[in-house]
Amino acid sequence: MLKLDREIRDAIVAHAKRDHPDEACGIVAGPEGSDTAARLVEMVNAAGSPTFYEFDSTELLRLYREMDDNDEEPVVVYHSHTATEAYPSRTDTDLAQEPNAHYVLVSTREHGNSAGPVEFRSYRIVDGVVTEEDVTIQE
Template sequence: MLIIHQRLADAIVRQALADHPLESCGVLAGPAGTGVPTRCIAMDNAAQSECFFRFDSHQQLRLARDMARLGQEAVAIYHSHTGSHAYPSRSDIDYATDPALHYLIVSTDAGYPPGLRSFRIGNGHVVEERIAAVSAYRDVRFNHGLDTGDTRPATAA
């Protein structure tokens, strides 16, 4: 199960709606070793596609350096589906390289139910997991300084 602060979940949906009709994408990060997302980092979809996403490589490098400097690690990768339901596509499954990560998808297609869904993907297998969106984390240290990703990292490395 993924426990996520409601403000972070709302930020993912807000970004997906703003980026529509292109797929949106980003990373949830948190203090290394905790598995608790405290930061939503909106990324540019370098593919500029309605049916595929790819992180901008310069943003990705900048983000990796930033997370290392802050003692953070990726907890989840998220993206939107603009013309299908919120379930991993064949490409999503093929590109999911870390079974420890949560893979979040939100559909912005009016023909499908809205909402954020979370999956674990490993060795070609997909398992949906519950999401508990909370108004506050039990450990109050994680409630301070939540970053909802309203600005994107620069593309210059």
């Protein structure tokens, strides 16, 4: 189960809406071994695409060094889908490299960057196996 503060959940949704029609992506870091999503880091979608996301390699390396220095790890890896449901594509599954992370997908297909609800779901992806998990939003 993924536990997220409402502030982080709302910031992920805002990022997805702001970047629509392109996919948004980012990481939520937390203390190593804690499974606590504490610090949101919005990333640039280097692909600049409505159907694919790619972390900028320089930005990602900088973030991993920063997390290492702070004894943090990626607790959540998130991105948005702009025209499809919030379910990992085959490409998303193939690119999942963090077996301990929660993979959050936000679908902006219904309202785009306008006001309105989004589909917000979380998964564990280990060795190509996708398992949906519950999300609990904490006040």
